[in-house]
Each structure stands twice: as structure tokens, then as C-alpha cells.
Amino acid sequence: MLTLSQVSKRYPTGDRALSDIDLTLPRGQVMALIGPSGAGKSTLIRCVNRLVEPTSGSIRLEDTELTRLSGAALRRARRSMAMIFQEYALVDRLTVMENVLSGRLGYVGFWRSFTRRYSQEDIAEAFRLLDRVGLPHALDKRADALSGGQRQRVGIARALIQSPRLLLVDEPTASLDPKTSRQIMRLIRELCAERNLAAIINIHDVALAQQFADRIVGLRAGQIVFDGKPGELDAETLTTIYGEEEWDTRVQEEETEGEPATPAPTAHLNLATGGAS
Amino acid sequence: MPVSTTSQGTPIWRLRTTRAQWLQYLGWLAGACLFLLCWKVISDNTMWVFVEDAGRQGSDLISRMLPPQWSYAHRLWKPMWDTLNIATLGTLLGIAMAFPVAFLAARNTSPHPLVRSAALVIIVSSRSINSLIWAMLLVTILGPGVLAGIIAIALRSIGFIGKLLYEAIEEIHPTPVEAISATGAGRLQVMSYGVLPQIMPAFAGISVYRWDINIRESTVLGLVGAGGIGLQLNAAINSLAWNQVSVIFVLIFVTVLASEWISARVRHAII
Amino acid sequence: MSRQEQARAGQWRRLPLIENPQLRWGLALGLAVYLVLALASVEVNWARVAEGAGRGLNFLAAFTQPDFISRRGDIIDGILESLTMTVTSTVIGVALSIPVGLGAARNIAPWPIYYLCRGIITVSRTFQEIIIAILFVVMFGFGPLAGMITLAFATIGFMAKLLAEDIEDLDWRQVEAVRATGANWWQIMNHAVQPQVMPRLIGLSMYRLDINFRESAVIGIVGAGGIGATLNTSISRYEYDTSAAILLIIIAIVLLCEYSSSHIRRWTQ
Numbered sequence: 001m002l003t004l005s006q007v008s009k010r011y012p013t014g015d016r017a018l019s020d021i022d023l024t025l026p027r028g029q030v031m032a033l034i035g036p037s038g039a040g041k042s043t044l045i046r047c048v049n050r051l052v053e054p055t056s057g058s059i060r061l062e063d064t065e066l067t068r069l070s071g072a073a074l075r076r077a078r079r080s081m082a083m084i085f086q087e088y089a090l091v092d093r094l095t096v097m098e099n100v101l102s103g104r105l106g107y108v109g110f111w112r113s114f115t116r117r118y119s120q121e122d123i124a125e126a127f128r129l130l131d132r133v134g135l136p137h138a139l140d141k142r143a144d145a146l147s148g149g150q151r152q153r154v155g156i157a158r159a160l161i162q163s164p165r166l167l168l169v170d171e172p173t174a175s176l177d178p179k180t181s182r183q184i185m186r187l188i189r190e191l192c193a194e195r196n197l198a199a200i201i202n203i204h205d206v207a208l209a210q211q212f213a214d215r216i217v218g219l220r221a222g223q224i225v226f227d228g229k230p231g232e233l234d235a236e237t238l239t240t241i242y243g244e245e246e247w248d249t250r251v252q253e254e255e256t257e258g259e260p261a262t263p264a265p266t267a268h269l270n271l272a273t274g275g276a277s
Numbered sequence: 278m279p280v281s282t283t284s285q286g287t288p289i290w291r292l293r294t295t296r297a298q299w300l301q302y303l304g305w306l307a308g309a310c311l312f313l314l315c316w317k318v319i320s321d322n323t324m325w326v327f328v329e330d331a332g333r334q335g336s337d338l339i340s341r342m343l344p345p346q347w348s349y350a351h352r353l354w355k356p357m358w359d360t361l362n363i364a365t366l367g368t369l370l371g372i373a374m375a376f377p378v379a380f381l382a383a384r385n386t387s388p389h390p391l392v393r394s395a396a397l398v399i400i401v402s403s404r405s406i407n408s409l410i411w412a413m414l415l416v417t418i419l420g421p422g423v424l425a426g427i428i429a430i431a432l433r434s435i436g437f438i439g440k441l442l443y444e445a446i447e448e449i450h451p452t453p454v455e456a457i458s459a460t461g462a463g464r465l466q467v468m469s470y471g472v473l474p475q476i477m478p479a480f481a482g483i484s485v486y487r488w489d490i491n492i493r494e495s496t497v498l499g500l501v502g503a504g505g506i507g508l509q510l511n512a513a514i515n516s517l518a519w520n521q522v523s524v525i526f527v528l529i530f531v532t533v534l535a536s537e538w539i540s541a542r543v544r545h546a547i548i
Numbered sequence: 549m550s551r552q553e554q555a556r557a558g559q560w561r562r563l564p565l566i567e568n569p570q571l572r573w574g575l576a577l578g579l580a581v582y583l584v585l586a587l588a589s590v591e592v593n594w595a596r597v598a599e600g601a602g603r604g605l606n607f608l609a610a611f612t613q614p615d616f617i618s619r620r621g622d623i624i625d626g627i628l629e630s631l632t633m634t635v636t637s638t639v640i641g642v643a644l645s646i647p648v649g650l651g652a653a654r655n656i657a658p659w660p661i662y663y664l665c666r667g668i669i670t671v672s673r674t675f676q677e678i679i680i681a682i683l684f685v686v687m688f689g690f691g692p693l694a695g696m697i698t699l700a701f702a703t704i705g706f707m708a709k710l711l712a713e714d715i716e717d718l719d720w721r722q723v724e725a726v727r728a729t730g731a732n733w734w735q736i737m738n739h740a741v742q743p744q745v746m747p748r749l750i751g752l753s754m755y756r757l758d759i760n761f762r763e764s765a766v767i768g769i770v771g772a773g774g775i776g777a778t779l780n781t782s783i784s785r786y787e788y789d790t791s792a793a794i795l796l797i798i799i800a801i802v803l804l805c806e807y808s809s810s811h812i813r814r815w816t817q
Contacts, residue, residue: 049459051455051458051459075461075462075463076461077461078458078459078460078461079460079461081459082459082460083456083459085452085455085456087452089452089453089455089456090453090456091453091456091457091470091471091474091475092453092474092475093474093475093477093478094470094474095562095563097555097560098470098562102457102460102462102470103460104460105457105460105461105462105463105466105470106460106461106462107461110463110465110466110469113462113466113469113470114465114466114469116561116562118560119558120557120558120559121558122558123555123558123559123560124555124556124557124558126555126560127552127555127556127558127560128556131556136552137552139551139552139555140551140563155456158456158460162460162461168459311635312635312636312639314632315631315632315633315635315636316632316636318628318629318632318692319629319632319633319636319691319692319693319696319773320693322629322691322692322693322773323688323689323691323692323693324689324690324691327688327689328688328689328693330689331687331688334686334687334688335687338683338686338687358589359589362586362589362590365582365586366586366587366590401799401802401803402795402799404802405762405795405798405799405802405803406762406795406798406799407762407763407765407766409678409766409769410765410766410779410795413769413779413780413783413784414607414783414791417600417603417783417784417786418600418601418603418604418607419596419597419600420593420596420597420599420600422591422592422593423589423590423591424590424591424592424597427590493674493675493676494676496676496679497676497678497679500678500769500770501769501780510679514682526675526679529674529675529679530671530674530675533674533675534670534674537674
């Protein structure tokens with residue numbers, strides 16, 4: 001469904017973030033993108049919805065060539081690719097409902113959105129999604145009154161109301177504690193299955209990636225160095241992705257116990273947890 | 278903070294090196310010379326005979342101001358109402374013009390660097406020129422009256438509100454804006470959902486703050502014919518009716534204090 | 549029906565800014581009434597406006613060919629006088645604002661001094677510079693001395709208020725630490741208070757220098773020296789090309805001031 005061929009990105013500073021990426025994502029597949037910080041994971045998914053302009057190469061979503069779109073056509077293409085962000089990226093001073101409904105912006109005109117006159121179906125759908133992610137009571141709360149996990153749920157609802165075909169997920173758990181991280185990953189996984197969505201998930205936590213993805217792609221210095229099933233990931237491949245480290249202890253521990261013994265290096269606890277419920 | 282060693286081998290600590298110390302003395306010397314030079318220019322242009330007389334003039338002035346002629350106050354309500362209108366309507370007009378200018382001037386919302394420079398030029402010109410100068414100009418163009426005052430206040434407010442607002446726009450969090458763009462929203466929708474909610478508190482605070490300043494400024498616009506209580510002040514001074522002047526002063530004092538109190542309360546409530 | 553149930557049925561409106569409907573509509577109505585009354589009280593003499601429109605265009609056109617030459621002497625004298633007033637008034641004003649600011653800080657001043665200093669600040673901040681200038685011109689006669697004293701007085705109000713607020717928000721532990729070494733009052737000021745307020749004091753002084761220059765361009769209207777008198781004359785004689793030249797010079801100096809002050813602020817931090 002999504003095909004990247006020979007995609008490269010060089011920033012004006014001269015840093016080469018991606019070089020000649022070839023990748024094909026079939027419908028309904030949940031793919032985890034792992035790799036060290038600075039490997040180009042964020043750049044890759046931002047090239048797909050053109051928040052970052054790729055320098056060269058082609059990106060096709062079904063029959064649409066994304067790299068040549070501009071203006072209205074680009075906005076129409078972006079509607080079908082929803083994005084979920086690391087720091088939730090909610091608009092703090094808007095209510096939860098307004099944040100969810102902002103996912104419909106690509107479908108409604110400026111004045112209707114400015115006066116918040118959304119159609120009855122949009123509103124009912126927004127509420128159904130809030131119900132689905134477990135936050136029907138938070139409807140009128142301001143986004144900054146929620147805890148980290150709750151905010152990410154609102155972010156997921158905002159993504160799904162776009163009725164996307166593809167989810168682009170950028171470090172969804174990096175700001176969450178280990179338990180909430182698993183809940184969020186499980187939710188994303190379930191929703192993808194329910195709606196037959198394809199997803200690219202950037203993630204730091206290898207254990208979470210192995211548990212919740214169908215396929216794992218390893219990125220290092222802008223190049224794909226691993227592409228396979230979660231089970232095929234072993235200490236040797238982790239070394240090619242991340243560099244030398246004593247992987248065995250960690251991987252074995254997780255395989256035997258089925259629980260992450262330690263949170264991933266970047267998954268520091270979120271202090272906002274418990275702000276309101 | 279250098280440490281040097283004496284011939285006996287004991288280390289000596291000093292705050293600055295000798296060179297830095299000398300440079301600092303030199304800087305102070307240059308500043309003092311500049312100040313004395315400026316003072317000399319002023320002193321040359323001053324009639325010191327008048328200055329020696331200042332104490333007597335001052336006490337004379339105060340004795341003529343007291344007691345205030347309170348009966349004059351009833352003729353000041355209409356000019357005071359005009360003054361409030363000049364400040365309020367001028368602020369509203371200024372906000373309406375400053376708002377788009379700020380969006381064009383902020384680095385992250387400006388459509389083009391050339392547009393941005395033009396917006397910055399508008400802001401700097403408006404900020405550099407005092408509202409009284411704008412009023413002088415507008416009185417020769419529009420004729421004396423409240424309208425000239427309103428527009429003068431509005432023109433001066435563009436720069437103030439525009440500058441603070443564009444700085445606020447440049448300081449917003451970029452991620453919500455990115456998220457709204459990623460939903461396929463149009464440019465205006467990104468502004469109204471991603472940018473506007475983030476700058477709203479700053480915007481309200483800046484506007485109320487400027488309204489408070491404008492009340493103060495609009496009390497003197499009448500001196501050049503642009504309406505408000507300044508007209509009465511000018512007339513009273515020209516006819517040397519100092520006991521009326523003191524009534525006007527009391528009224529201005531109370532009004533400005535009240536507006537400052539309101540503005541502080543509103544800003545406190547927003548933050 | 550609760551808002552949740554309504555939303556389930558697809559009915560949802562944005563929460564109003566003010567929850568109480570009576571208050572909301574009352575405020576809206578009050579605002580509308582005020583606007584109508586205020587706009588109605590603005591009298592516009594359209595015949596006069598039409599007559600002046602040509603002059604407005606002349607003024608704008610003058611900016612394309614400003615005349616620096618024909619009143620060169622007046623302009624140079626005026627600008628120099630403005631600049632000297634700016635420098636002296638800022639130096640004197642800042643110097644005097646330090647004791648006033650210390651006196652107006654609630655945490656270090658005894659109450660009679662506190663009220664006296666607060667009184668000075670309030671009077672200085674309430675009256676526009678022009679009004680103060682009128683009084684000082686009556687006392688000291690026409691000329692830049694009256695203007696300088698005016699600006700210095702305004703500077704005291706501005707600086708002392710902000711300085712006092714700064715001192716009130718001091719990090720008190722540093723003061724205690726210095727006091728614990730057995731330092732006397734002056735040493736405490738020098739070692740604990742000064743380092744905390746100095747960077748902001750320098751920044752504010754630069755900002756005030758900028759404001760004083762802009763103000764010095766208008767107090768000439770009432771005879772307190774500076775470029776204002778020349779500007780006033782040129783405007784009332786409709787010599788817009790000269791006015792445009794003066795305004796351009798003012799804008800250039802303000803820009804220069806702003807540019808250099810941002811440099812100095814970076815250098816002191």
C-alpha cells in the first residue's frame with residue numbers, strides 16, 4: 001500500500017538523515033521502526049506525510065505519488081495518513097473534544113471549523129472514539145488537565161477520526177511509564193486490527209516493538225540494516241543496529257519473564273501521570 | 278579570575294586581570310566624559326537666572342493651585358468621557374491592525390521574508406513615533422477633534438502590541454502546529470487551531486496593558502488639539518487658571534490609577 | 549440531558565467562555581451599548597477630512613523625498629539637544645531610582661520610607677511626561693534643563709518600581725548566607741543584592757534610554773528643549789518634507805539604540 005523507493009533526505013546543514021530507503025508496507029501491517037537516536041526514524045515518517053520534504057526519491061500511497069503534491073492535493077493526501085506524536089502534541093488550551101474534532105480539519109471548511117460547527121456525524125464519531133479510548137467523561141476538560149497516558153489516548157482519537165488508511169506513530173511511549181506504555185501500544189495494535197490499518201511505529205523500546213509489531217525494521221545512520229519478523233531479532237542484529245552492548249542478558253530476561261525488567265533508556269517516568277482522572 | 282604568583286611564591290587572587298581592570302576604568306572614564314559633555318551642552322542652553330528663581334516659582338505655582346476650584350469639575354465630565362473613548366476605541370482599532378501585522382512579522386507564521394521585513398518596518402516606525410507626534414500630524418490632516426486622537430492612539434499601539442505579540446507567536450510550541458498540519462488542515466485552520474489558542478492569554482494581557490498605557494497618553498493629546506481632557510488642560514494653562522489645572526490633575530490621577538488597577542486585575546485573572 | 553449524552557447523539561457546542569448565561573449576555577449587552585455610545589460621541593467633520601485628505605497624501609509623498617537640507621541647522625541642534633537630554637536624564641534618573649527603589653521594596657525598607665517612595669513612584673508614573681514638563685518649564689524656564697529634569701523624574705518612577713519588584717522577589721537565601729558571614733548592611737547590598745538585580749537593571753536602563761529618547765522628541769512641544777519644537781513647527785507649517793526627515797532620523801536612532809542595547813545586554817550576561 002505504501003511504497004518508498006530511493007528516498008533520501010539531506011538537511012540544509014549538510015546532515016544526511018536518510019539515504020536511498022526502499023520500503024514497502026502492505027495493507028494492515030503494523031511495522032515497528034527501531035534504531036538509535038539520530039538514525040532518521042522521525043525524518044522517515046515525517047517524509048511520508050511531508051512535514052519534512054524528502055530531497056529525492058518517490059513515496060507512493062496506493063496510486064498517489066506523495067512527493068509531487070502541493071496545496072489542496074497534499075492536504076487531501078494528509079487526511080488519509082494520521083499521525084500520533086511523542087509529546088502528544090495536543091493543543092493545551094483547547095478542550096478534549098475540540099482536540100479530537102481537530103482531526104476532521106482536512107474535511108471541513110475554515111468558517112465551520114472556526115465556529116466549531118461540526119456535522120452531527122463528526123461529533124457522534126468523536127464521542128464514540130473517546131468512548132473507545134476510555135475517556136468519555138473527559139469531554140469538556142482542557143487537554144492540559146489530563147495525565148500523560150490520557151493525553152496520548154486523546155491523540156489516538158484525534159488520529160482515528162481522520163478515517164486514515166495509514167497511521168504514522170512517532171515514539172508514542174517515550175514520555176510514558178512502562179505500564180501506560182504497554183496499554184497505549186496494545187490500544188494502537190487493537191485499533192489497527194479493528195480498522196485494518198497499516199502503521200509505522202517509531203519506537204525506542206525493543207521489547208515493546210517485539211511484542212506488538214508484525215514486522216521490525218532497523219535503521220542505522222539513515223539506512224535500513226534489518227528487516228524481518230520480531231522473532232528474528234537477536235543480539236547480533238541488535239549490535240548491527242545499535243552498536244556493541246551486552247544484549248543477551250536483556251533479551252533473554254524479557255523472553256523468559258515476558259515483562260520488561262527495566263524501562264527502555266528513554267522511557268523515563270512521566271511526572272504528569274495522575275494529574276487528573 | 279586570575280591567580281598570579283608573587284616573587285615569594287605565594288599565589289595572589291584578584292577579581293580581574295590588570296588589562297581588564299584598566300579597560301573597566303577606561304570605560305567608566307569615557308562614560309563620565311560623555312555625561313559631563315552632555316551636561317555642558319545643557320548648561321550652555323540654560324538661563325541660570327531662571328533656575329535660581331525655581332524654588333520661588335514652584336511655591337508660587339503651588340499656592341496658586343490651592344485650593345482647587347472644585348466647581349470647575351462638572352465641566353470636565355464630557356472631556357473625560359472623550360478621553361476614555363479615545364483610549365478604548367484607539368486600542369481596539371490598534372489591536373485590529375496589529376493582529377495581522379504580528380502574524381506577518383513572526384518568523385514561524387510569516388508567508389515570505391520580504392513580507393516579514395515590511396511588517397517589521399511598520400512595527401518599528403509605529404513604536405518610534407510618540408502618539409503625540411501622530412496626533413500633531415493627524416490634526417493637520419483630519420482637523421482637530423476626537424477622531425485624530427483615536428487614530429493617533431491606534432497608530433502608536435500597532436507597534437507596541439505587534440512587537441509583543443509577534444514575540445509571543447515565535448515562542449509557541451511547534452508540535453501542536455505540526456500535529457494540526459498533519460491532519461490535512463489548511464493554512465488558516467492551522468493558525469486558528471494550532472497558533473491562536475497558544476497566544477490567546479498573551480494577546481489579552483498585552484491588549485489590556487496597552488489600554489492602560491493609552492489612557493495615560495490620551496490625557497495629553499488635547500494639547501495639540503486631538504480632543505479629550507488635554508484641551509481643557511491647555512485652555513486652563515493658557516489662561517493661567519492654576520486652580521482649575523489642579524482639578525484636572527486630580528481627575529487624571531484618579532482615572533489613571535483606576536485604569537491601572539483594572540488592567541492589573543484583568544491580567545492577574547488571565548494568568 | 550448531560551453534555552456527554554448530547555455528544556453521543558452528535559450534539560455538541562463549544563463551552564462558552566463565561567459559564568453564567570446572565571453574566572455573559574449582560575457583559576455582551578454592556579459592551580454593545582458602550583460601543584454605540586462611544587462611536588456616537590465621535591464627531592467627524594467630513595468636509596474637513598476631505599479637505600485634509602490631500603495633505604495626508606502630501607505627507608506620505610514627503611517620505612519618498614525627505615528634506616534634510618533646508619532646516620539643517622535646526623534639525624542638528626534639536627537632535628543633539630535631544631540626545632544630550634536623553635543621556636543626562638537617564639544617568640541621573642537611574643542613579644536616583646536606586647535609593648528610591650530600595651526604599652520602595654517592602655522587604656527591606658521601614659514603612660515611612662516605603663510609603664514616601666511609593667508615593668513618588670505613583671505620581672511619576674501617573675502623569676504623562678508632557679504634563680510634568682509643563683510644570684518644570686514654568687519653574688525652570690524654557691530650555692533643555694526642564695526637559696532633562698522631566699525625563700529624569702519619569703525615569704525614577706519607571707526604574708524604581710521595577711527595581712523594587714525585583715528586590716521583593718530576591719532569592720532570600722543568598723542574603724541570609726552573606727549575612728551569616730557577619731557582613732554589614734552595605735556588604736549585604738554589595739554581595740547579595742547587587743549581583744541578583746544588576747543584569748536586569750542594566751537591561752532596563754538601556755530600555756529606558758530608548759524611551760527617554762522617544763519622549764525627548766515630544767516634550768519640546770511645551771518648550772522643554774529637544775527636536776520636538778522643530779518638528780512641531782514643521783508640521784504646523786505643513787512642511788511635511790522636513791517633518792519626514794526628522795521622523796526618519798528618530799526612527800533610525802531608535803533602531804540603532806535597540807540594536808546596540810541588545811548587544812550590550814548579551815555582553816553583560
